[in-house]
Amino acid sequence: MAKAGSWPQSGVVVADGGGTSAVWGECKGSGSKPYLAAAHLDGDGGPAYKCSCPSRKFPCKHVLALLSLWSQDTVAEREDRPEWVTTWLSGRVARQERASGAAAAAPVDPDRAAATLRAREKTVAAGLEELRLWLHDQVDGGLAEVPKLGYGHWDRMAKRLVDAKAGGAASLVTQLPQNGGADRWPDRLLERLGMLHLLTDAYLAGEDGDPRFRAVLRSRVGIPTRSEEVLASGERVRDTWRVLGHRDAITPDRMRGRRQWLHGASTGRLALSLTFAPPTQTPDSAFRPGTEFEGELAFHPDGRRAVRAGQGTEGPALPPPGGGIDQALDSFAEALAEDPWLEAWPVVLENAVPARAEGWHLADPTGASLPLNQGELWRLLAATGGRPTTIAAEWSPGTGLSPMTLWDADGKAVAL
Missing domain, CATH: 2.40.50 (OB fold (Dihydrolipoamide Acetyltransferase, E2P))
Structure with a gap:
């Protein structure tokens, strides 16, 4: 589709200060009507995309083809543009102005915010009391019958937690290994039940302790903090x-x-x-x-x-400072002490290389290594050629290292 002949109509919208504001086009499809595709490039929060095709991928192949043509300077600037382009761009600008105006016109009332938080914490506490009894019942009844219970058994508890405004705890319940069958599922189920029990007991212990840890607990059970409150205080x-x-x-x-x-x-x-x-x-x-x-x-x-x-x-930016596998695990351990429910943590490895030993790993110069998320292997090999490089990755004991960015020999960042 990235051919000029597939786009009978296309154009570039120029921003007031110069440069491209948006690119739009009408792509010939299999039907009688063309697909209407556009990309808004200078809006707040990064690019936005639109297409009239039914694809669930976003951006879709039509938008990607249009951007490919634009990057090759084959889409010309045009003062005139179809009404659908003008309507879409005007709507985006209006929404951004309303959002910024609402944020500026709605200062946070500390007393009201504190009262709202206390009321929600009371509701959440009632839900977690019920969760604690439910967890005891699961262990008392044993795990042998778990594969026969069905999804409804777990969903009922999750729905009660949602009603108690503890959406975070509800999500943890839905993530429990529910049907067995997988390797070592009783171990994983018991571990997750234990982490849920730890969260419940820690939250219900009250306000005593470190305020930052209390904030971690609120976040984990599902009590949000609005960005406006964060910016204010x-x-x-x-x-x-x-x-x-x-x-x-x-x-x-x-x-x-x-x-x-x-x-x-x-x-x-x-x-x-x-x-x-x-x-x-x-x-x-x-x-x-x-x-x-x-x-x-x-x-x-x-x-x-x-x-x-x-x-x-x-x-x-220059490559960030990093270290070896030992420093990465020490950093993760410190973070885990502050948040025992942490599932992923960023680490930076210097002179790391892919290595194969009972699966693929990332190894440091000492020979120490951590398992690599297999879904990331080929992109990493293509970007590094197997050469040592500085790599920023997320470490998760469950899925391994998931590389995010690497820096080549010239210090250039490559997003993975």
Whole structure:
């Protein structure tokens, strides 16, 4: 489809300050009507896409073909454009203005926010009391009958937790190994039941203890902190933040989530930017891999998640400082002590090479290694050619190392 002949109509929309604002086109399809495709390139939160085709992939092949033609300078600037393009772009601008206006016009009331939090915590506590009894029942009854229970057994508990506004705990219940059959499923089930019990007991223990750990508990059971509250009262940290990379995942409620990890050059602090989008859309990216952002981040009460606070300067970044396998595992252990339910953590490995030994691993110069997520193997080999390189990856004991970004011999970042 990336051929000029497939696009009888196409054009580039020029921004007020010059440069491309959007690219649009009408692609000939199998039907009588063309597919209407467009990409908005300078909107807040990164590019946005539109196409009238029924594809569930986003961006679809028509948008990708249109962008390919544009990147080859084969789509010309046009002052005139179809009404559907004008309507779509105007709607996007209006929504962005409404969102920014609502954020500016709705200052956070600390007293009201505190009262809302107390009311929700009371409701959540009642749901977790019921969850604790349910967990005891599962262990008392034994695990041998689990494969016969069916999904309804687990879904009923999850729905009660949703009603109690403990959506995070409900998601953990739905992720329990439910039907057996897989290798060592009783071990995994018992481990996850134990982690749920730990979360329940820790939350119901009350307000005593470290405030940051209490914030971790709120987050894990499903009590959110709005970005407006974080920007109003969260800890502000100014630094040069190197973007280590991102990972995408589908949440239990079928939303698309994106985790972006950043590293403070001066403070050495790690920060997590979380964004979500409906299944047919791509989550916004506040930062680009391989770049650095000099400015402020506002941190959530858990001390890990952060949102961008105000403007800053961006530019290409040097490779981040890293280490070997031992340093990576030490970093993960420290993070796990603060959040025992942590499933993934960013690590930076220097002079890492793919190695094969009962499966593929990433090895450091000492010979120590960690297993590699097999789904990432071929892209990594294609990008490195098997040569040592600096790699930023997510480490998860369950899935292994999932590379996010690597830096080649010239210090150029390659997003994986």
